Amino acid sequence: MLNLEQYELGNGLRVVLNEDHSAPLVAVNLWYHVGSKNERPGRTGFAHLFEHMLFSGSQNVGNNEHFRYIQSVGGVLNGTTSFDRTNYFETLPSNYLALGLWLESDRMGFFLPALTQEKLDIQREVVKEERRQHYDNVPYGTSFERLLNLAYDPDYSYHWPTIGSMEDLGAASLDDVRDFFNTWYRPDNCTLTLVGDFVPDEAKRLVEDYFGGIAPAGAFPPFDLERMPQGSERREVFESPVQLPRLYRLYHLPKMGAADWIFGDLLSTVLASDKASRLDRVLVHEKQIAQDVAAYIIPTEASGMLILQATAREGVSIETIEQEIDAEIAKLARGGISEDELTRARNRAEIEHAHHVENYDERADIIGMFTTYFGDPEILNTWLEPYENATIDDVARTAAQYLVPENRATSLFLPQS
Amino acid sequence: MIDRTQAPLPGPPRPYHFPHVTRATLANGLRVLVAQNHNAPLVSMRALVRSGADHDSPDVAGLASVVADLLDEGAGSRDGIKLTEDIGLLGGTLGTGADWDASYISLDILARYAHEAVEMFSDISSRATLPPDGLERVRAERITDILQQRDEPAAIAAKRFSGLLYGHGPYGVPMIGTADSVARISADDVRRFYRDHYIPNNTSVVVSGDIDPDQALKLVDEALGNWERGAEPPRPSIAPLAFEANRIYLVDRPTAVQSEIRIGHVGVARSSADYFPLSVMNALLGGIFNSRINLNLRERHGYTYGARSVFAFRRSAGPFVVAAPVRNEVTTESVQEVLGELRRIRTGDVEDQELEHTKSYLMGVFPATVQSASDIAGRLLDIELYGLPESYFEHYRESIGAVSKDDVERVAKKYIDPDRALIVIVGNAKQVREPLGTLGYPIHELDIDGNRIA
Numbered sequence: 001m002l003n004l005e006q007y008e009l010g011n012g013l014r015v016v017l018n019e020d021h022s023a024p025l026v027a028v029n030l031w032y033h034v035g036s037k038n039e040r041p042g043r044t045g046f047a048h049l050f051e052h053m054l055f056s057g058s059q060n061v062g063n064n065e066h067f068r069y070i071q072s073v074g075g076v077l078n079g080t081t082s083f084d085r086t087n088y089f090e091t092l093p094s095n096y097l098a099l100g101l102w103l104e105s106d107r108m109g110f111f112l113p114a115l116t117q118e119k120l121d122i123q124r125e126v127v128k129e130e131r132r133q134h135y136d137n138v139p140y141g142t143s144f145e146r147l148l149n150l151a152y153d154p155d156y157s158y159h160w161p162t163i164g165s166m167e168d169l170g171a172a173s174l175d176d177v178r179d180f181f182n183t184w185y186r187p188d189n190c191t192l193t194l195v196g197d198f199v200p201d202e203a204k205r206l207v208e209d210y211f212g213g214i215a216p217a218g219a220f221p222p223f224d225l226e227r228m229p230q231g232s233e234r235r236e237v238f239e240s241p242v243q244l245p246r247l248y249r250l251y252h253l254p255k256m257g258a259a260d261w262i263f264g265d266l267l268s269t270v271l272a273s274d275k276a277s278r279l280d281r282v283l284v285h286e287k288q289i290a291q292d293v294a295a296y297i298i299p300t301e302a303s304g305m306l307i308l309q310a311t312a313r314e315g316v317s318i319e320t321i322e323q324e325i326d327a328e329i330a331k332l333a334r335g336g337i338s339e340d341e342l343t344r345a346r347n348r349a350e351i352e353h354a355h356h357v358e359n360y361d362e363r364a365d366i367i368g369m370f371t372t373y374f375g376d377p378e379i380l381n382t383w384l385e386p387y388e389n390a391t392i393d394d395v396a397r398t399a400a401q402y403l404v405p406e407n408r409a410t411s412l413f414l415p416q417s
Numbered sequence: 418m419i420d421r422t423q424a425p426l427p428g429p430p431r432p433y434h435f436p437h438v439t440r441a442t443l444a445n446g447l448r449v450l451v452a453q454n455h456n457a458p459l460v461s462m463r464a465l466v467r468s469g470a471d472h473d474s475p476d477v478a479g480l481a482s483v484v485a486d487l488l489d490e491g492a493g494s495r496d497g498i499k500l501t502e503d504i505g506l507l508g509g510t511l512g513t514g515a516d517w518d519a520s521y522i523s524l525d526i527l528a529r530y531a532h533e534a535v536e537m538f539s540d541i542s543s544r545a546t547l548p549p550d551g552l553e554r555v556r557a558e559r560i561t562d563i564l565q566q567r568d569e570p571a572a573i574a575a576k577r578f579s580g581l582l583y584g585h586g587p588y589g590v591p592m593i594g595t596a597d598s599v600a601r602i603s604a605d606d607v608r609r610f611y612r613d614h615y616i617p618n619n620t621s622v623v624v625s626g627d628i629d630p631d632q633a634l635k636l637v638d639e640a641l642g643n644w645e646r647g648a649e650p651p652r653p654s655i656a657p658l659a660f661e662a663n664r665i666y667l668v669d670r671p672t673a674v675q676s677e678i679r680i681g682h683v684g685v686a687r688s689s690a691d692y693f694p695l696s697v698m699n700a701l702l703g704g705i706f707n708s709r710i711n712l713n714l715r716e717r718h719g720y721t722y723g724a725r726s727v728f729a730f731r732r733s734a735g736p737f738v739v740a741a742p743v744r745n746e747v748t749t750e751s752v753q754e755v756l757g758e759l760r761r762i763r764t765g766d767v768e769d770q771e772l773e774h775t776k777s778y779l780m781g782v783f784p785a786t787v788q789s790a791s792d793i794a795g796r797l798l799d800i801e802l803y804g805l806p807e808s809y810f811e812h813y814r815e816s817i818g819a820v821s822k823d824d825v826e827r828v829a830k831k832y833i834d835p836d837r838a839l840i841v842i843v844g845n846a847k848q849v850r851e852p853l854g855t856l857g858y859p860i861h862e863l864d865i866d867g868n869r870i871a
Contacts, residue, residue: 059421063716071706073777073781075781076785095428099427125719126715126716130722132744137742139568274505344502350508350527355459357456
């Protein structure tokens, strides 16, 4: 059990403290409850572009100085954007806690005075290069984007990935940056987590000093979109410069944390995780028709997704791969799983959770996640309970209920003919 | 009220100590290192076999890593599936692999099952069955991996760069082999490599995490004390090629929307007495986000999402390389900017503050990189692999702190050579060929397999 203390500042900033003196370090972690989910068509990729902008300085911190301040004292830092949230974090030698709080509060409260068109133009180019490097210039790079396009209707914002489109990145203006900041980057839309070597009373005083004076927004635009059931399978075949055919599948699940999402997590481990897992064993090991298979779920807040992928061996058709996968899923849904399979899947969840709390930085990050998505950091200490309580019937029933054609989108990547 | 216009001053620094390490050498020559920590209920076990792909002869390149891939295909009385199932029942994750310097086995396990897991760890280290049908499957997968790399610009660039620098031998031929060399690997080759190299007197075992050191030593001794020693393998030597002037190799990838740029030359061995000055110099040049090369290409020009420089410290001198993926239109400018930074660092224009920031980064960041059981295990493997002093990591931060401006200038002049650099570009030749010509360096065009095209 990890000892967590949570409280709220007058302006609504949620603070979670986890005191731990095993290393002379402190992790400072902020989760802003905004992501690509809160973008609108025509401005896709904006939440992520904005994340880049937040490293370009604020009223009392020069351009690129944020990185310099932290790196020059031996800190590590970054930020990431996903569908539902944007996080910013640094791990510092613990005597520099105040430095981290100063930097984070300066950009939360005093970002706009330092904003310039030139900074936006540079970061726009950097993000375009990020898109080229990770999506457009690598094999299968656009697979997730294609799958999302297929699985979600255009007005539902999981329809596009966080990187956004080149056109929309080009269209983002300084006014968009200002609006986005004023709408979302407020203390009452943020969770600040501190993990590590500090004295709680002193940390609380510093947090109040640096963040207490920043004005709240009071209210935020609600995310009230509902994902409509697909009704039938959605499919596409896409030819691109790749050597081997690959199948991508998205199955819709309930949102993260729901009982069936947990069972879906266990199910993905039973399907594809190590060479004794179902799809690995049959497709890769025994029949040797697939080069690799993978199954995983994504921690999404609004609605859940289980992703499957498999690469065909040379000379094997993608139809063969798809038939074998469907046959294995049907077998699992009909025949269930063994107690040993469930134990192994639970163990894997336990190991992953243990790795998440092992380092201060990751621990702070999942505390931020639990607080942001579920309103309660204590879930950190009870997260594994539903995994422990899951039964073999739960997992088989989840397969039978969700891993069906009318609940899936399938994107097939084929080598260009 | 706080003064926001000034960065707050730090409190007094808190002491840091690298975890205490318990060491033993068993009668058969196996070295054992144990470090305890309680961050999570996990134990990391590692075996380091001090032979890697540097032992592969070019005709069977990929052998060391194929052997490593085969270790989990069966060990002791278990076949590969049974081994995986039983490890899974203990909450374990097994990994095996090889790099240029060594072969590795890693088993991360829930601490409460460490006792049961040691038996399987010992089987994999000393009683792998290396079944022939497993070899055929691993071979087919490997050849497919090699095929898939033909689409990956970063992999193509790395492969061409190494090949042009080191030729047809270790460090030059890919570590994972070529389609032809992998096809030639026989079951005998595999058995011989395992027999000759996986021996206790060529191996170190590291156990770290939530386990009592005495108990860990006892477990390892019981499980691996009977492992039979063998003749210690000789150390291979590596002979790089030399370039007398800058030259460009342009690998045509007509679909490219970015150029993958690699610029560099032969670097330095891990054992170099200049290791610490080089680490500081490289961090300042291109090793960290706020380094000169990244700030120039990314933050000043917006050419790239990230550029970096690396010295690949290996047992013999690995490459020094600057890597940058940039958009097609700015390929030539990016090459110029990188060469400019390589020239500048040799002029000794390093500023006091820049040096202090870089050093304090490397010193301060060290504790953050050794938090988890597997982080600590990794550091102990470095000590074992490169024969570093026992107290090496206890004094790591002082060694960085002792690097002076003169040291940085000296090693930059000695080890960075922007006039004898190999420049590899994987990109759209039609678009970048002409602008690259303005640099005045000879340009050789290659296809993605490295064949010259006229």
